[in-house]
Amino acid sequence: MVHVVTGGAGFIGSHLVNALIQRGQEVVVFDNLVRGRLSHLERAIESGYCVFVETDCSDFAAFRCAAQAALADRGGEAIWHLAANSDIPAGVADPNIDLRDTFMTTFNSLLIMRELDISQIHFASSSAVYGDFGELAITEQSAPYKPISNYGAMKLASEAQISAALEAYGKKASIFRFPNVVGAPATHGVIYDFVHKLKADPSRLDVLGNGLQQKAYLHVTELIDAMLFIAENGTEKVNIFNIGPKDAGISVRQIAEYVRDAVSPAAQITYGASDRGWVGDVPRFRYAIERLQQLGWQPSMDSEAAVRRAVHEISRDAA
Amino acid sequence: MVHVVTGGAGFIGSHLVNALIQRGQEVVVFDNLVRGRLSHLERAIESGYCVFVETDCSDFAAFRCAAQAALADRGGEAIWHLAANSDIPAGVADPNIDLRDTFMTTFNSLLIMRELDISQIHFASSSAVYGDFGELAITEQSAPYKPISNYGAMKLASEAQISAALEAYGKKASIFRFPNVVGAPATHGVIYDFVHKLKADPSRLDVLGNGLQQKAYLHVTELIDAMLFIAENGTEKVNIFNIGPKDAGISVRQIAEYVRDAVSPAAQITYGASDRGWVGDVPRFRYAIERLQQLGWQPSMDSEAAVRRAVHEISRDAA
Numbered sequence: 234m235v236h237v238v239t240g241g242a243g244f245i246g247s248h249l250v251n252a253l254i255q256r257g258q259e260v261v262v263f264d265n266l267v268r269g270r271l272s273h274l275e276r277a278i279e280s281g282y283c284v285f286v287e288t289d290c291s292d293f294a295a296f297r298c299a300a301q302a303a304l305a306d307r308g309g310e311a312i313w314h315l316a317a318n319s320d321i322p323a324g325v326a327d328p329n330i331d332l333r334d335t336f337m338t339t340f341n342s343l344l345i346m347r348e349l350d351i352s353q354i355h356f357a358s359s360s361a362v363y364g365d366f367g368e369l370a371i372t373e374q375s376a377p378y379k380p381i382s383n384y385g386a387m388k389l390a391s392e393a394q395i396s397a398a399l400e401a402y403g404k405k406a407s408i409f410r411f412p413n414v415v416g417a418p419a420t421h422g423v424i425y426d427f428v429h430k431l432k433a434d435p436s437r438l439d440v441l442g443n444g445l446q447q448k449a450y451l452h453v454t455e456l457i458d459a460m461l462f463i464a465e466n467g468t469e470k471v472n473i474f475n476i477g478p479k480d481a482g483i484s485v486r487q488i489a490e491y492v493r494d495a496v497s498p499a500a501q502i503t504y505g506a507s508d509r510g511w512v513g514d515v516p517r518f519r520y521a522i523e524r525l526q527q528l529g530w531q532p533s534m535d536s537e538a539a540v541r542r543a544v545h546e547i548s549r550d551a552a
Numbered sequence: 553m554v555h556v557v558t559g560g561a562g563f564i565g566s567h568l569v570n571a572l573i574q575r576g577q578e579v580v581v582f583d584n585l586v587r588g589r590l591s592h593l594e595r596a597i598e599s600g601y602c603v604f605v606e607t608d609c610s611d612f613a614a615f616r617c618a619a620q621a622a623l624a625d626r627g628g629e630a631i632w633h634l635a636a637n638s639d640i641p642a643g644v645a646d647p648n649i650d651l652r653d654t655f656m657t658t659f660n661s662l663l664i665m666r667e668l669d670i671s672q673i674h675f676a677s678s679s680a681v682y683g684d685f686g687e688l689a690i691t692e693q694s695a696p697y698k699p700i701s702n703y704g705a706m707k708l709a710s711e712a713q714i715s716a717a718l719e720a721y722g723k724k725a726s727i728f729r730f731p732n733v734v735g736a737p738a739t740h741g742v743i744y745d746f747v748h749k750l751k752a753d754p755s756r757l758d759v760l761g762n763g764l765q766q767k768a769y770l771h772v773t774e775l776i777d778a779m780l781f782i783a784e785n786g787t788e789k790v791n792i793f794n795i796g797p798k799d800a801g802i803s804v805r806q807i808a809e810y811v812r813d814a815v816s817p818a819a820q821i822t823y824g825a826s827d828r829g830w831v832g833d834v835p836r837f838r839y840a841i842e843r844l845q846q847l848g849w850q851p852s853m854d855s856e857a858a859v860r861r862a863v864h865e866i867s868r869d870a871a
Contacts, residue, residue: 325716325720328659328662328663328713328716328717332659336709340647340651343647344647362712364715373695373696374695374696375695376692376693376694376695376696376697377692377693377695377792378695378697378711378712378715379715379790379792380712380715380716381715381716381719382716382719383713383716383717385712385716386709386712386713386715386716387709387712387713389708389709389712390655390705390706390708390709390712390713392697393681393697393699393704393705393706393708393709393712394647394702394705394706394709396683396697396698396699396700396705397644397647397699397700397701397702397704397705398647398702400700400701401644471698473696473698
């Protein structure tokens with residue numbers, strides 16, 4: 234039985250593929266290589282346990298054809314659906330991007346799941362489904378949801394479609410509400426941006442917004458560990474979990490300083506005036522993970538440790 | 553300034569159009585006449601305050617062209633977005649139906665809103681966004697949402713997309729989470745089905761499911777009153793409200809008996825074994841409307857009164 238990973242050539246996807254292989258699973262990756270890179274899967278493909286198929290999961294005919302061929306002589310155990318737009322500002326400028334890359338990929342994954350009789354789907358959702366709860370610590374019971382980006386809206390739409398589908402077919406779904414995730418090989422995100430800005434001009438680092446946005450960060454290795462834990466131990470039909478560190482997060486100013494210290498200690502940091510980096514950005518963000526802790530999983534790093542490790546990894550890769 | 557009503561030729565839409573005209577507003581209706589009927593708008597069109605345009609709001613190019621033409625020489629005040637699939641079982645059988653008719657019509661309405669600089673959107677959402685909360689009274693804070701039909705999923709997706717859009721443009725949105733709504737001119741629903749079954753065979757009424765499903769019902773005249781009240785009095789950017797009666801509802805058995813008494817008193821009623829009428833049907837359903845009462849609106853009929861009035865209206869129309 235094979236594990237399907239959509240978006241498996243991406244930052245988080247490639248970590249998941251490696252972790253599944255380490256657990257003795259065979260993996261088929263579907264990725265359109267728009268944001269993902271084949272180089273992320275080098276080790277997995279060399280192992281002989283990973284088949285890579287370039288296909289766009291938002292194109293149902295193409296995705297279906299690729300899935301039928303790849304799973305023809307063996308069944309699918311689960312779909313790990315990670316393919317999505319990851320550029321939130323791009324999706325705010327053009328809502329068609331999140332509709333196509335974030336929602337339609339989910340819609341199509343569910344059709345494939347039914348057609349190929351795959352019993353599980355595990356979905357990379359996001360804290361962005363909640364919207365802005367200010368200083369409140371967000372639990373899975375926090376409501377009503379008012380996402381402020383099309384990215385968050387289409388993640389919530391995907392969750393809803395999964396929930397409805399599981400009523401009609403399939404055995405189990407996991408919905409992982411990701412926090413901000415850091416680590417290498419990064420393709421975007423605040424650390425990646427700061428590192429590359431400083432590599433381009435080592436004398437200065439211009440930060441969008443006032444840098445007081447405070448968010449929680451999880452290292453990608455811990456995220457993968459939590460995903461596998463929930464997929465294995467979730468007892469409901471549709472298992473919804475926040476994943477994050479235990480702390481309330483660190484500020485963008487702290488991140489800017491860690492990056493400066495690692496990349497160009499003499500650089501000057503300047504800040505903007507707004508409390509949001511861009512439309513769709515949540516300025517403050519506190520995440521409660523008691524539900525996940527009750528299931529039996531604990532993070533080992535706090536936001537600061539995760540960010541410091543990621544700064545080290547990303548600045549090393551950019552060298 | 554004109555009020556746009558999508559799905560305005562439908563059961564609820566035509567009541568809304570009449571109510572807006574009674575308040576002195578001009579209305580433009582967009583409806584594809586698949587479930588709506590032009591006859592529902594006779595009185596509105598005769599008044600001279602309603603323009604009807606046949607167009608499919610899920611087809612962006614057609615909708616945009618129709619909206620540009622209809623609003624060319626006057627601005628739009630608000631979009632009342634009611635166009636949607638209303639056949640829940642059909643949407644469970646084919647998820648493309650709710651994607652197209654329920655979600656894409658919302659997605660396109662938001663693009664039209666931005667393009668034509670319309671500042672408000674008022675959306676017909678549904679209690680189906682919540683899923684099955686069993687005996688618990690559902691408030692706007694009940695979470696997490698686990699819709700069990702594609703209809704509920706695409707209503708939730710629509711809410712999410714509206715919330716994200718309002719972050720970028722527009723001034724105000726209302727999200728009305730409708731209960732079961734009854735009244736004439738009905739095009740579907742439990743009362744309509746029972747009346748037509750009994751008209752076809754006055755000797756018997758076969759009920760899907762065991763008839764013990766208990767739900768709250770609101771009469772359409774009260775629904776419209778609540779919608780107009782929320783649109784006028786909601787103080788947030790995105791105003792989410794449950795709309796319903798105050799009581800815990802009545803059973804399908806009671807409805808079957810009211811219809812039998814009104815249409816064919818000698819008929820025999822038989823019941824199925826399942827506690828759900830169909831996949832996607834929520835067997836029990838209790839709705840809390842304290843938030844709406846706090847805003848200042850009160851229903852005047854309970855579920856029984858609403859159903860009795862609707863049975864009278866629908867059986868009269870079917871005569």
